[in-house]
Structure formats: C-alpha cells, structure tokens
Amino acid sequence: MISNLDRMIPVDVKAEMEEYEVFLLLCGVWLHDIGMLVKRKGESLAQVRDVHHKRGRQLIRTSLDKLDLTDDERYVVGEMAYYHRKTEDLSNVKEIMEIQHDSIVSKVRPQFLCALLRLADGCEVAHSRSSRELVEIAGIDDEARFHHEAHLHVSGVGFDPITHEITVFLRVKKQEDAELLTNFLRSSLEKELSSVKEVLKRNGIDYSSVQCDVTLDQYAREMPRVPIKVKEMSIEEKLAELERRTGYYPSMLIDEGRRIHVFYETISQTRKELQNEIVAVLEKIWNLFPEKKIVILTTNKIHDPRGTIGESDPEIITVGSKREEFEGYQQESIDKRELWNKLVFFRKVSTDQFHKIRVKANWPLVV
C-alpha cells in the first residue's frame, strides 16, 4: 500500500506534505485493518469485516498502550482506520487540525489522509496481495475466494496524474475472464475513487477514471466458476452472487411474486458496451431467479452523461423482459438481435420542469 501511495501522490503534492503528516499517514497504513484481529465468538469473517473499521478506531483510541502516540495522533489514525471503509461518509472528518508534538505545531489534514488511505487500500488489488497457497488451503468462503483469485490475475496498478487515469493491468486466460474481471475491478475501483475524488482534488490530486489493460495469456489460470445452489439462496445472497458474476453493485431489488425489479449503476461508456452489458446482466438475473415471469432492470448511468441513445439519451434506462424470451435465447432458438427486439425499453422524460415520467423508447441494437 505504501508503494501505491508513493506512486499515487504527485511529486508537487508530496513536496507540500509535512513530514509529520506523512508519519501519521504511515501509521494509518500499518494500523487501519487492526480491527480484523478482534473476532467475537460465533462471528463469521464477513461479519468481522463489516465492523472491523469501527473496532479498529476503538482499539487505536482507547487501547494498544504500547503505541507511542499522543491522544491527537491516536484521534487522526483512528479516523483513518474508520474512514478507510468506503461506506462511511468522508465529509464527517475534520478538514484541518493543528497538532502540537514536541515543541512544534503542525497542520494536519485528517480528511485528506483518510481519502489517500481509502484509495490506496482500494487499489491494493495486485497479485502480491494474495497467494495461491492461501486460496488453496485456507478454507475461505466463495466470495473471499473470488476476490483472492481476482487479485492473482492483476499484475499491477498504475497511476497517471497527467491523464488523470488509474490503470489496472490484468493477465487472463480467456476473453470471458477478461470481461468478468474488468467489470468487477473497474466497478469496485470507480466506486472507491468517486467516494474520495472531491477531497483529493481539493488537495491537488486529480484522478477521474479507472481503465483496465488486459493481456490474454494462455498460461494464465482460469477464473473459478463456483457451482451454486440457486434454490437454497436468500434474496440477499442472490444479489451478492449477481454482484460477483457481473462486477456491478445491485443497490435495490423489488420482489413482487411473479415480477422482480433490479436496480444498479453502470460504468459503460458507449452504447454498444451498455447494450451488451444489459443482455449479460439480464441473463444472469434470469439464471438466479428462474421462478420469475418478468424481470425489470433499471440502470443508472453514473459516468459520462452523454451518449447512449442519441438525442434522447437517458441517464436512467429501464428494460423489461419476459422469461419465455430469455429461454428462447438461451436455447438458441432466437439470436441476440431477435431477443433485443422483444425487450421493452423505457426512459425518463419531463412532462414539465419538475416531473419526470417513464415513456417507451425505441433503442435499436448497435451492430
């Protein structure tokens, strides 16, 4: 992570950081996951992970007597441990603090340090983070196994402050794995980045997008496809599985018996990408919810607001599909274009300045 920080922070910003601020940042790097060491009886690894940031802050502030840190230092490092989780809102962290240490008073930017740590931790996806032995012998759950396998396919992460891009270098065996990992890694890093972008920008660091650079290598290992028992899964587990399979984060699901409605945010940049993605995501939803008759999918476009369906570009598009149409597609009795023509698209339009309603949209498949 220290290497990530070193490459992520541009030279001019580094030059402006006080030594003391760097010291606190490094303390944060070493201690931010310390809450993972606290496991109560009966807790699963996932449950520990969910609260480790809270426990970490508590430990750093109130225990760990051997840490030779002052109360102010423990406060800042505790904030870093707490706010490295992207679910927590960084705007609650103090922007500036003045801390006296020895006989010097230093200005410290806790919010900036939390943002740096969060992004550096999010970018900690390279193979050096994981090991094949751990995946094989540790008996970890499927979700953790998928994350470890994903990391084993990442050869490095690059930061370019001039083009404002973060690039993830992937080495995969098959195109299918490339799509799976690109979706998964880009989506998760984009979310990490968007949660810290404004804070970093205010402090002179400007990254705006995440790219994947894929190398197909026949000697790379195939990504595991874990057999799952759909009938035994709860809705929440199905959503987690959908996230794992697509790399996108389904934020909301409405289940009304015969019909389900799933909402997620896309990072597709072009019409072609988005259309391919919609078919792929729908296919995965149908596989996970085979008992449903109708699937509705709403996708928010969170990135480039320009361009998916020409003049009437939506920021939000809703797609309706019926089971028999997808069965026909999966059994290859109809092709992708025929399937596409059977789907129903809705987009939002204004009836006046304030109210938006959904209307049917004609959205032909890009060749």
Place this chain on the structure above:
Amino acid sequence: MKKTAIKLVKITNSQGRTKEISSKDLLSIQTSKSIMNYAGTFDIIVDNTGGKNSKLCEPKDEVEIWLGYKETEIGKVMGGFIDRVILEKSEESKETMRLQGRSYSSVLLDSKVSGKIHYAQGYSQVLRELLKETPLKPKGILDTEGKGTIVLRNVPLIDVVRQIAEEMVWTFEVDHDKVFHFKPVTPPKKSGITLTDKDIKSFRFVKESK
C-alpha cells in the same frame, strides 16, 4: 410608507433547546428554494462582535428562518439543518458568524438505507417504514395496494423515494415543518399572471448550439 422587514432565526440544538437570534444581530439572510428534489440552501450572516454569538450553534443544529413585515404577519420561509459554522473577522475588525446549511430535504440526501422490508400495503408502507428513521413526518396518500419485498443495499434514501415516486407516478416534497408530502403528479396549472411591457424591465435571449 416604506415597510420595515422583520427577520427572525430560531436555532434548536440536539438537546431540543431553542434560541433566537435577534433581528439586530442578523446582518444578512440568503435562501434558495429546493428544486427537482434537491435541498434548498440558506446562508445567514450574524453579527459576532466580541464573539458574543460564537457558542450559539453547532453544525447539525436545526434552523428556522422567519421573515415578514409585522410581528403578526411573519411566516416561516425555510427550515433546515446547519452544515457549516464559519467565524470570520474582516480587515475592518468586524467579527461575523456565518451559518450555512440546507433545508429539511437534506435528510433524504444524507441518509443511506440497507435492509429488507416486507410490505402488504403497497409502496406507501415502504415509505412510512423508511421515514420512521428520519425526523420527517409522512403526509398524503397513505393507502396503496401491493404485496412484496424490497431489498436495499446501502442506497441513498432520496434514490429509493424517487424510485417509488416514479413507480407510483407521484411527486414528493419536504415542507418547512419537516412534513414529507407525497401526492399524484398533476399537470401544472396556469398561474393566470401575464407580464406586459410595463412589468418587463429588460430581457436577454440565449441561443446555444446543440
């Protein structure tokens, strides 16, 4: 005869104690209305000579802004929460305190929800459940039909409300008294006001290329 405006700002802290800022201490009040479900904003500048008002409020305290011309005719123009308190001292040694914040709708923007809700009375039941965790009180159409389950995974409350409003073709707003109204979308009505040459002092056309 020129009327004199009356300004009044009430601040309620997290313990429920209310204080008023006197009209003579209120140097300026600016508000912008909530639009398209985004929160309205306020910016209040208070005289703070000698730090007399420094301890009056904290971020997250509640603010009510009242304006009018007579004690009996003043009305509440905005209610919301303080986001920032800025203590300033200008070159002329004038000390001021600036309170910036957003209207009650900010609760919808700032809250995130996770969990599962089973409903048997349609989406209005979902909305009521969601608003239970907020200081907002629901009002409007509260009877809908429909059974189902909604699963939420760390979603901003505003997104859920917008989505439900859209499904039902409803519209919603949060008023100055923390009441969350939801009602069917109705076509806009004509105001009946016509502006003539007498009323229009100047105008500007802007043409933009697509």
